Amino acid sequence: MTVARRRNERHWLASAGLHTALALAAVIAVFPPLWLLITSFKPRNDAFSTSLVSHFTLANYTHVVADTEFLTWFKNSVIIVGLTTVLGVFIAATTGYAVSRFRFPGMRPLMWLLLITQMFPVAVLIVPLYNLLASLGLLNQPAGLVITYLTIAVPFCAWMMKGFFDTIPVEIDEAGRVDGLNPFGTFWRLVLPLARPGLAVTGFYTFVTAWAEVAYASAFMTGEENLTLAGGLQTFVNQYTNDWGSMTAAAVIIAVPAALVFAFAQRHLVSGLTAGTTKG
Amino acid sequence: MTLAVRARRALGTHWYAWAMVAPVVLVIGVIIGYPLVRGGYLSLTDANEANVERSIGMNHIPATYHFVGLDNYRAVLTDSVFWDRLGWTVAWTVACVCVTFLIGLTLATMLNRTLRGRTFYRLALILPWAIPAFISVFTWRMLYNEKNGILNKLLAGGGIDAVPWLNDPTWAKLSVIAVNVWLGVPFMLVALLGGLQSIPGELYEAAEMDGAGPWQRFRNITVPGLRAVSGTVILLSTIWTFNMFPVIYLLTRGGPGDATEILVTYAYRLSFVDSPRDFSGSAAWGVLILALLSVVAIVYRRALRKQGEVW
Numbered sequence: 193m194t195v196a197r198r199r200n201e202r203h204w205l206a207s208a209g210l211h212t213a214l215a216l217a218a219v220i221a222v223f224p225p226l227w228l229l230i231t232s233f234k235p236r237n238d239a240f241s242t243s244l245v246s247h248f249t250l251a252n253y254t255h256v257v258a259d260t261e262f263l264t265w266f267k268n269s270v271i272i273v274g275l276t277t278v279l280g281v282f283i284a285a286t287t288g289y290a291v292s293r294f295r296f297p298g299m300r301p302l303m304w305l306l307l308i309t310q311m312f313p314v315a316v317l318i319v320p321l322y323n324l325l326a327s328l329g330l331l332n333q334p335a336g337l338v339i340t341y342l343t344i345a346v347p348f349c350a351w352m353m354k355g356f357f358d359t360i361p362v363e364i365d366e367a368g369r370v371d372g373l374n375p376f377g378t379f380w381r382l383v384l385p386l387a388r389p390g391l392a393v394t395g396f397y398t399f400v401t402a403w404a405e406v407a408y409a410s411a412f413m414t415g416e417e418n419l420t421l422a423g424g425l426q427t428f429v430n431q432y433t434n435d436w437g438s439m440t441a442a443a444v445i446i447a448v449p450a451a452l453v454f455a456f457a458q459r460h461l462v463s464g465l466t467a468g469t470t471k472g
Numbered sequence: 473m474t475l476a477v478r479a480r481r482a483l484g485t486h487w488y489a490w491a492m493v494a495p496v497v498l499v500i501g502v503i504i505g506y507p508l509v510r511g512g513y514l515s516l517t518d519a520n521e522a523n524v525e526r527s528i529g530m531n532h533i534p535a536t537y538h539f540v541g542l543d544n545y546r547a548v549l550t551d552s553v554f555w556d557r558l559g560w561t562v563a564w565t566v567a568c569v570c571v572t573f574l575i576g577l578t579l580a581t582m583l584n585r586t587l588r589g590r591t592f593y594r595l596a597l598i599l600p601w602a603i604p605a606f607i608s609v610f611t612w613r614m615l616y617n618e619k620n621g622i623l624n625k626l627l628a629g630g631g632i633d634a635v636p637w638l639n640d641p642t643w644a645k646l647s648v649i650a651v652n653v654w655l656g657v658p659f660m661l662v663a664l665l666g667g668l669q670s671i672p673g674e675l676y677e678a679a680e681m682d683g684a685g686p687w688q689r690f691r692n693i694t695v696p697g698l699r700a701v702s703g704t705v706i707l708l709s710t711i712w713t714f715n716m717f718p719v720i721y722l723l724t725r726g727g728p729g730d731a732t733e734i735l736v737t738y739a740y741r742l743s744f745v746d747s748p749r750d751f752s753g754s755a756a757w758g759v760l761i762l763a764l765l766s767v768v769a770i771v772y773r774r775a776l777r778k779q780g781e782v783w
Binding site for chain 2 (some may be wrong): 211
C-alpha cells in the first residue's frame with residue numbers, strides 16, 4: 193500500500209459490523225414502544241395478535257377518552273408535574289449556584305445530604321410520609337405530591353446545575369459585582385441565562401421523574417378523580433381486569449408529552465449531563 | 473470575639489448562600505428528615521396494623537405499640553430471609569450496573585465516530601429514556617406474556633418451546649435484569665458519550681502518530697478520560713438499581729414466590745401487602761437498606777478521592 197490509510201476511512205467490513213451492531217441495538221431499543229403503538233390500534237380482543245395490522249381502529253382511544261376518567265387523571269398529572277418542574281428547576285438552580293460559587297459553612301454536609309437523599313428507599317419513607325401528609329391535610333391534594341416529588345428530583349438536579357455553573361467563568365460574576373449587582377442579581381441576570389442548556393436538562397429530568405413516578409402517587413392519591421396517570425393506568429390491568437386495549441391506548445397518550453419534552457431537551461442532553469457528571 | 477458577634481459576621485458573609493440553599497434544606501428537612509426520624513423510631517417499636525393510631529368511623533383509637541429496643545433488628549438479621557434477599561439484591565445490582573455500563577460504553581464508543589445515520593441511531597437508542605418507565609414496564613409485561621406474548625410467538629415460529637419469562641424463578645430473574653438494562657442504557661450512553669466528546673481529538677492523533685494501536689488508544693486515552701464521568705454514573709446507577717422499586721414491583725410483584733424480591737420491594741410488602749401490616753419490621757428493613765447504601769457510598773467516595781477528585 194503506498195498511501196497510508198487515514199483514520200476516518202474504515203475498512204468496509206468494519207463499517208458493516210458497526211452498522212449491524214448499532215442497527216440491532218436500535219431495533220431492541222425501539223421495538224417495545226413501537227409494539228405498544230401498534231397494539232393500541234388493534235381491536236381490544238386482538239391485543240395479542242402478532243399481525244402488524246388487524247382491523248385498524250381508534251376504538252381503544254375513544255373508549256379511554258370518553259368512557260373513563262382518563263382526562264381527569266391527565267389534568268391532575270399536568271398540574272402536579274408542571275408545578276414540580278417549575279419549582280424544581282428554580283430551587284435546583286439556586287442551590288447549584290450557591291454550592292458552585294460560594295464557600296460557606298454547611299456546604300459539604302449539604303453536598304452529602306443531596307447525595308444521600310438519592311438513597312432513601314421509598315419503603316422507609318412512605319408510611320411516615322403518608323402520616324405526615326395526612327396530618328397536614330395534603331393527602332389527595334396536588335401540593336402533597338408536588339413537595340414529595342421535589343425531594344426526589346431536586347437533589348440530582350442541584351448536582352447537575354452545580355456542574356453547569358462550574359463551567360461558566362467566574363469572571364462573569366465578578367463583572368456583575370463590579371457593575372453593582374448583588375449576588376442574586378448576578379445569578380438571575382447574568383449567570384442563569386448562560387446556563388439555559390442546564391435548565392433544559394434539569395427541567396427535562398424533573399418532568400420525566402414526576403411524570404413517571406408510581407409508588408407515592410398510588411399511595412397518596414386515592415379515589416378515581418384524584419388519581420394521576422401512573423395510578424390510573426394500573427386500573428386497566430390488575431388482578432381484576434385485563435383491559436390491554438385501553439391500557440395500550442392510554443399508555444401511548446401518556447408517553448407522547450414525555451417524548452415531546454424529551455425531543456425539546458435532547459439537543460442539550462449530552463452537553464448538560466456531561467457538565468453535571470464530570471464535575472460531580 | 474463572642475459567639476453572637478461571630479454568628480452575625482458569618483450571617484453577613486454567607487447570608488445569600490444560605491438563602492439560596494434554604495428552600496432545598498427546608499423541603500428535604502420536612503419531607504425526608506421527619507419521616508426518616510419517625511421511621512427510625514418505628515423500627516425500635518413493635519408497631520403493626522393492629523396497634524397504631526387509627527380512626528374507625530367516629531372512634532379514634534390511640535396508639536398502643538411499645539418501645540422494644542433492637543428486637544426487630546435482631547429478628548431481621550438472624551432470619552435467613554434477609555440474607556437471601558440481600559444476596560439477590562447484590563447480584564441484581566452488580567449484574568444490572570455492569571451490563572448496562574458495558575453496553576452503554578460500547579454503544580457510546582460506536583456513536584462517537586463519523587458515521588452515516590448517527591443522529592438516527594442516537595435518537596433511537598435514547599428512546600427508552602423518553603418513555604415513562606412504568607409504561608415501558610407494562611409493555612414488557614405484555615411482550616413477556618407466556619401464552620400470548622410476542623416473544624414466545626416469535627420463538628414458536630422458530631420451533632422453540634415457550635419460555636416462562638416471568639413464571640420460572642431463574643427466567644424471571646433474567647427477565648427483570650433485561651428490562652432494567654433496557655431502561656438504564658440510554659442514561660449511561662448519553663453520559664458516556666458526553667464524556668467521550670470532551671476528550672480532545674488531538675490526544676488520539678498524537679497517540680496514533682506514536683504508533684499506538686486501537687486497543688492501546690482505548691486503554692490509555694479513553695479509559696482515563698472517562699474516569700470522572702464513569703465514577704459518578706456508576707455510583708448513581710448502583711444506588712438507583714439497588715432501590716429500583718417500579719421495575720420489580722410492576723413486572724413480577726417480587727414473584728414467582730419471592731424469587732425476584734429485592735430488599736426495597738420486600739420492605740414495601742411488609743408494610744403494604746402482607747397482612748397484618750408490619751410497620752416496625754418494614755422500618756427496620758428500610759434502616760438497614762439505608763445503612764448498607766451509606767457504607768457503599770462512603771467507601772466509593774473515598775476510593776474516588778484517592779484518585780484526586782475532591783468536593
